[in-house]
Amino acid sequence: MNRNYLLLTALLIILSGGLLFLPEKSDINRENPEDLMWDIVQPTRYLSTDKVAKMIIEKDPLLLLIDVREDYEFEEFTLPGAVNVPFDSILTDYADEILSIEDVNTVLISNDDIRADQAWVIAKRLGYKNIYVMKGGLNCWITTIIQPVEPAETSPITEFELYKFRLGASAYFTGAEIPEESGEKKKLNVTRRKKETVVEGGC
Amino acid sequence: MHIHELNPKKTIIALSVFIVVIVIGLSSISGPRLEYKLSPAETIELITWEEGYVYPYELEDILGGVVDTVILIDIRNNFDFSRGHIPGAENISAIELLNEENISRLKKLKKEGMCVMIYGDSQLHANGPWMIYRQLGFNNVKLLLGGYDYYAQWKDNLADTYAEDGYLLGMPRHDYADVAANAGIFDEDDGDNKKPLNITRRKKTTVVEGGC
Amino acid sequence: MGPLIPLGQIATGWDFVIALLIGIAFGFILESTGFSSSRNIAGVFYGYNFVVLRVFFTAVIVAMIGLQYFDYMGWIDLNLIYILPTYVNSMIIGSVLMGLGFVLGGFCPGTSYTAIAIGKLDAIVFTAGLFLGIFMFSELFPLLENLYYGESLGNVTISEILGVSNGLITFLFVIVALIAFYVTWLIEKRVRNRITEYKF
Structure with a gap:
């Protein structure tokens, strides 16, 4: 047999064998840090309580409110139409199902805005789109909308x-x-x- | 059989081109410039770590020079910074935080055991950048609770903030259901509706842990 | 970095220019490997010449390995590559018909054009038949539509169906290809010993 063929055969086996050892690409970094930072500095990611109130009153079909507080807090009080995804459970399949609903504007709410903002950063890193934070959270909701x-x-x-x-x-x-x-x-x-x-x- | 197939010269040329391409490719792999060190699950845990935050009353030690391993970074824009900032802070606005030089500087500071405390207008303002830094593995980066607004309000008596809770976020300040039910009466007495906050505060005696 | 057009590295207006260049290169390779000769094509079926199998199999495994390394090196994102949908029925029937056409006509669609380029008369006849076939198929399409779209699996890949990694599939495929090269080489040698007078 021709020596060239042996050479080529060996090369192909080595190269294709090498493919077996290539590490899998991890997909937890769906949004890279630079892009995430860019999104973070955009003030448009916050919605005021007035804006949210207006959307609820107008029955905006694209509005999806997600309450990231604990379930007992959620049961006590929440905004009309909100669904509960506690902060700790943001990585569960249930949360994934809700967050990946397409073409809606997802608004995260919590007591203050900080927990919702933390949830926002994580959700953004996971690659979910069209997520907003209600600025001031429910505390602000009470002082601006209710009272x-x-x-x-x-x-x-x-x-x-x-x-x-x-x-x-x-x-x-x-x-x-x-x-x-x-x-x-x-x-x-x-x-x-x-x-x-x-x-x-x-x- | 075609003579091409047996031509050793051509085989060698093709082979070396092939190998050169692969070698160039493998040597040119440059992973993403910045990589997350924490998984999303770890990030969720990170939020609850006490050591990631600087309490306003701890600023006193930092500004007073008792703790000298902390560098202050103001992430607000230039204009806000020029109107007032915490003494000794330097201004790096949020979008520049991931610049090459800032990242390499942070790496150096981390090696030297220095802490970096970032703050914005409020805790919320600096929360995103802080979370990114933490997720990138810079566990020497801390976040000032309350932010600059709270500092400006209390800057003359920072120690007193130990007994204050205005900077703490995340807990309900109203009994929502109750307020919502009785909202017909506009009696403006928010004070009565205020729920006693259940605060777990760090002991005052602990100076900012320098071991970062 | 890639794929270049979907990622906007090259404006979409250029895709026909690129198609033309790739087409010229493909035609050149086909001709230079001797594929415009019907004997080479038909030789696969009679067992005296497996150059078609070798060339195409080699091209496929080199591309398979190369693409996956490129993906790893970040030169191309395989997730953005368009995957043709798989229709099981039409795939089987189509490949049988194509194979029959190969051995009857001595050309495949691509090589018939390279053969025209070097002035082969039978290739012109073959191409005329090719267009007649396309025309008939188009006219009969309403009748064949159910068959054509039957058993659709969607845009799947083998690794998705079997649930194994692309690397393993490639490795196995390369082994199969190399075995095929060796076996066809043996067959070729035996058959050629019997038809010694054959010359290219």
Whole structure:
């Protein structure tokens, strides 16, 4: 037999044998650190409580609220339509199923925003898309949406518009009577449209 | 049989080209510049590690020079930094944190046993960069609880923050269900709704552990 | 780094230019390996010439090994490579028909064009038949559609079906190929001893 053939045969066996020892590519690094850092510095990853309230009131079909608090906290109180994925269970199949729903805007909520933010970093690293953090969390939700504070007399008009919106939202979420003149609720429709220009203050 | 197949010269040429390509390729493998050292599961655990955080009252020791193994890094932008920052802090805005020079500097500091404390406006602001550093294996990077805003508020009496909890995040400050049920009454008395916080605080006596 | 076009390293407008260049290179290799000779093609079936099998098998295993090393080196991302869907029925019927066409005509579709390029008359006839076949198939497609799309497995690879690593599949395939080279070499030697007057 030709010596060339033996040489080529040996080479192919060695090379293909080498393939067996190539390490598997790990897929836990689905988003590399540089990209993750870039995503982290984008302020658009936060949604204000007003924005979330507006989305809930408008029954935004693309909104998916995920409550990352513990289950007993979740049972006590949560936002309408939220699903519970406790922070510790973010790597389970159940969490994967929920986080990988496509074409929805996933909003993470927790007591403050810090736990939701931590969950956000991990979820982002795992490669999930369209995830946001509700800035201020439920503590801020209470102080802005449920118990809005009337702005000072000297505040700009936008503050008052925001306050009006929050009063309406508060009524929506608690089913409470609005202490001001009735008809406020009808007006709410108008203020809601304008909401885009309103300064989203708060936490 | 074709003469090409038996031509030893051609075989050798083809063979060497083939081998050269593979060798070039193998030698040119440069793994990703930055690699996560922690798995996602370990990252979740990391959040609860006490030693990853710097409490505001511990700043006193750092600023007072009692602990001199800590370097302060301000991750806010230049403008905010110029308007005020913790004394001795240097300004590296968040997006530059993963630059080649900053990474190699961090590696050096880690080797020298120095700690790096990063802070932003709030704990939230610096949380992402801190988590990335930690996941990259820089376990000498710590995060200032409360951030600059809290510091600015208390900078004259940092020691007093030991008895304060304004910088602690993550626990409910209201009894949500209760508040939501009774929200019809706008009585503005948030104070009554405030839940007693269940805080596990570090003992004051412990100076910042320098062993990082 | 790669694949170049899906990752936008090369603008999509260039893909026809690249196809042309690859086509020219492919034609050149086909001709230079002697594939435009019907005797080489048909020789596989009669057992006196296995150069087709050797060339194609070699190309396949070199590409298999090379792609996987390139993937490991980060030169190409195999996850982004388009995988043709597998239709079991049409695959079996199609390959039997193609094999029959090979041995009857002495060309495969690609080599028939290289044969035209060097001026073979039978290749022109073969290509005319090829287009007639394409036309008939297109006209009859509504009747054949169920057969054509039957038993679809989707865009699967062997390693996904068997659940083993690509490296192992490649290794086994290389061993099979090398054994095939040796066996065909033996067959060739025996058959050629009987037809000594044959010359290229």
